[in-house]
Amino acid sequence: MLCPMRIIFPTLFCFLLCATNASAQSPVGSASGESPAAVASDETPAASASGETPAAASGKAPAAAIGRTPVASIRGNAPVAAARGKTIELGLGYSYVSQAENQSKRVGLRGADASFTVGFSRLGLKVDVGYARASNVLGTGHHSDVFSYLAGPVFHPTTHRNFDTYVHALVGGARVSGPILTNGGVILLGGWATGYAWAVGGGVEYWLTDTLAIRTGGDYLRTAYYDSSLVVRSQSNLRTTASVVYYFGRRSRRWR
Numbered sequence: 001m002l003c004p005m006r007i008i009f010p011t012l013f014c015f016l017l018c019a020t021n022a023s024a025q026s027p028v029g030s031a032s033g034e035s036p037a038a039v040a041s042d043e044t045p046a047a048s049a050s051g052e053t054p055a056a057a058s059g060k061a062p063a064a065a066i067g068r069t070p071v072a073s074i075r076g077n078a079p080v081a082a083a084r085g086k087t088i089e090l091g092l093g094y095s096y097v098s099q100a101e102n103q104s105k106r107v108g109l110r111g112a113d114a115s116f117t118v119g120f121s122r123l124g125l126k127v128d129v130g131y132a133r134a135s136n137v138l139g140t141g142h143h144s145d146v147f148s149y150l151a152g153p154v155f156h157p158t159t160h161r162n163f164d165t166y167v168h169a170l171v172g173g174a175r176v177s178g179p180i181l182t183n184g185g186v187i188l189l190g191g192w193a194t195g196y197a198w199a200v201g202g203g204v205e206y207w208l209t210d211t212l213a214i215r216t217g218g219d220y221l222r223t224a225y226y227d228s229s230l231v232v233r234s235q236s237n238l239r240t241t242a243s244v245v246y247y248f249g250r251r252s253r254r255w256r
Contacts, residue, residue, distance in 0.1 A: 087119040091215055093243025097132040097146055100235045101181070107144055109134040113241045117154060126154040126168055128199075130239070137179050142189050144178025146223060146237070148197055166217070167202035176225040176235070183228045193232050195224035205245060213245040 095113035098106050111132030117124050133145040150170035158165045174197035180188040203217020221237040 087124075088248040089115075089117040089119065089124075089245055090248070091115040091117070091243040091245040093215070093241055095130050095132050095239060095241050097130075097221065098238040099132075099134075099144065099146060099176075100237060101137070101144070101178075107134050107137055107178075109144065109146060111145075113243060115243065119154075122156045122159070124154045124156075125151070126170065127151045128170055130241075132239075134178075138181060138187055140179045140187055140189055142179050144176075146174060146176050146221075148172065148174040148199075148221065148223070150197065150199055162207055164205045164207070165202065166205065167200075169198075169200050170219075171196075171198045173197050174221075174223040176223050178225075180226050180230070181228055182230065191226055193225050195232065197221070197223045199239065201239075203241075211247045213247065215241070215243045215245045217241050 092114050093112070095111050097109040097111070099109055101107045109132035111130065113128065113130040115126055115128045117126045119125075128148070128150045130148045130150075131145065133143055135143045137144045150172035152168060152170035152172075154166055154168040156164050156166050173194060175192060175194045177190070177192035180191050182188065199219040199221045201217055201219030203215060205213045205215045207213040217240070219239040219241075221239045223235045223237060224232050225235050227233045
């Protein structure tokens with residue numbers, strides 16, 4: 001009986017000692033009845049415990065969202081329009097001028113018209129040179145002509161895919177020559193005068209391609225020449241033009 005007791009007591013003592021050491025080395029969570037994963041969840045984002053995003057649990061936006069725009073939002077925006085630079089147009093065509101020879105008679109002159117335009121969006125600067133001539137004026141066998149050189153702003157109030165409209169106001173000079181019918185019925189065969197001239201008008205451009213168009217227009221053209229009393233006075237002329245216009249570049253870049 002004594003021998004078994006000597007064996008049981010040391011064995012029980014060793015068992016208690018080992019159990020005490022094991023409980024001293026276990027995590028705090030184990031002693032409190034919580035699993036290690038639950039203890040670790042205090043340091044992880046609240047999304048793993050509540051199902052909410054880290055931003056919703058903490059009340060703060062993620063660092064990546066502060067001061068940045070998501071790539072998807074940037075790609076979803078409309079592209080920024082490119083800057084519109086200057087454009088260049090060259091026109092060449094036919095011109096008809098109804099010239100006020102005197103108060104009761106007008107003379108029709110035919111010729112050519114050339115224009116050069118540098119545009120900035122809907123507004124541009126235009127240079128126009130025209131020459132028109134009529135033969136056998138007043139039955140004299142001599143001709144009358146008008147040579148004009150004008151420049152000024154041009155504006156396109158409407159622009160469409162196939163046609164545009166324009167208005168312009170041009171100033172400059174003109175050289176006018178031709179026979180002169182005096183008050184006494186005498187016809188002076190030759191004479192010329194150079195003076196101030198201006199024109200206002202407008203028209204339409206019909207585009208055949210992105211670089212080629214047909215332009216038609218009409219102007220009130222003011223020039224100066226000798227009247228029947230041999231005094232240089234203003235002339236009220238009407239001018240119509242029909243031109244082929246070449247556009248340097250692609251029209252899709254223009255006013256779009």
